[in-house]
Amino acid sequence: MKRKIAIIGVGNMGGSIAKALAEKGYSLILANRSIEKLEKFKKYDQVEITDDNIKAAKEGDLVFIGVKPQQMEGLMEKIRDHLKKPVISMVNGESLGDLRSLLGHKEVARIMPNTPAAVGESMTAVAFGDDIKEEDRKDIEELLSAFGHYKEVDEENFPAFCALCGCMPAFLDIFIEGASDGGVLCGLKRQETYEFLAQTLKGVAVLLEESKKHPGVLKDEVCSPGGSTIRGVEKLEEGALRSIIAKAVIEAAKFS
Numbered sequence: 487m488k489r490k491i492a493i494i495g496v497g498n499m500g501g502s503i504a505k506a507l508a509e510k511g512y513s514l515i516l517a518n519r520s521i522e523k524l525e526k527f528k529k530y531d532q533v534e535i536t537d538d539n540i541k542a543a544k545e546g547d548l549v550f551i552g553v554k555p556q557q558m559e560g561l562m563e564k565i566r567d568h569l570k571k572p573v574i575s576m577v578n579g580e581s582l583g584d585l586r587s588l589l590g591h592k593e594v595a596r597i598m599p600n601t602p603a604a605v606g607e608s609m610t611a612v613a614f615g616d617d618i619k620e621e622d623r624k625d626i627e628e629l630l631s632a633f634g635h636y637k638e639v640d641e642e643n644f645p646a647f648c649a650l651c652g653c654m655p656a657f658l659d660i661f662i663e664g665a666s667d668g669g670v671l672c673g674l675k676r677q678e679t680y681e682f683l684a685q686t687l688k689g690v691a692v693l694l695e696e697s698k699k700h701p702g703v704l705k706d707e708v709c710s711p712g713g714s715t716i717r718g719v720e721k722l723e724e725g726a727l728r729s730i731i732a733k734a735v736i737e738a739a740k741f742s
């Protein structure tokens with residue numbers, strides 16, 4: 487793609503997307519309030535960094551917005567008049583209707599990515615405004631593919647998607663911490679537990695996807711009578727792990 491991509495607000499999420507797109511050679515202009523956060527992007531020839539949002543708004547052909555929800559209104563007040571390009575917002579809770587009013591134009595898409603975007607493995611939801619042109623839509627889809635998988639999701643399901651995929655990396659990180667503690671208690675070195683767990687989680691994900699089996703079936707297949715796995719499963723059930731995870735997703739969705 488020949489077009490220049492702007493990202494305004496390059497924190498955790500905007501930064502993850504910026505990293506993936508920079509690695510793939512896209513031409514970027516990155517704008518952030520504190521320029522120090524952008525230093526790490528200086529190594530990419532085709533990436534420009536700035537603390538001037540208006541410059542990024544003018545120069546980007548497609549513009550991602552990556553600020554926090556409470557920072558959105560202030561930002562838009564300053565750049566609205568210069569932002570005549572299609573906008574892709576990752577801001578949680580801002581609907582397509584909100585974005586149209588904030589921007590004063592209609593070419594908007596809303597996305598909900600997650601942090602594995604940094605390594606090209608995001609699971610991203612996207613909703614396109616009706617006024618997005620076909621050419622822009624194709625380019626946005628190309629960009630979303632450059633940092634992972636994407637799926638069109640009805641706006642009414644964005645809160646549930648946000649809880650399930652936006653918040654899930656943090657929930658799984660907590661799971662990994664607990665599993666690692668268990669491994670260390672059993673005598674493994676801390677660092678090797680992370681290596682073993684990362685590969686195990688990757689393997690489980692690929693197996694689930696490729697086998698198309700129900701997760702309960704995959705679990706049952708490895709629980710031999712009186713064996714170690716079923717003993718561990720008993721402890722997870724004692725702690726009501728499944729119910730706790732469901733409650734965490736429901737609670738997170740209420741605030742998304």
Ligand SMILES: NC(=O)c1ccc[n+]([C@@H]2O[C@H](COP(=O)([O-])OP(=O)(O)OC[C@H]3O[C@@H](n4cnc5c(N)ncnc54)[C@H](OP(=O)(O)O)[C@@H]3O)[C@@H](O)[C@H]2O)c1
Nearest residue numbers: 495496497498499518519520552553554555557576577578
């Ligand atoms: N984190 C996730 O997993 C995730 C997932 C999906 C969607 N999101 C959405 O992504 C957005 C950002 O979340 P985050 O976790 O990445 O937050 P974050 O790390 O705080 O990033 C926000 C960035 O915006 C910058 N910023 C704030 N006001 C600005 C302004 N007026 N001009 C230029 N830059 C400005 C901040 O810079 P300073 O540090 O200099 O203030 C910061 O680098 C949120 O709307 C969130 O809902 C996040």
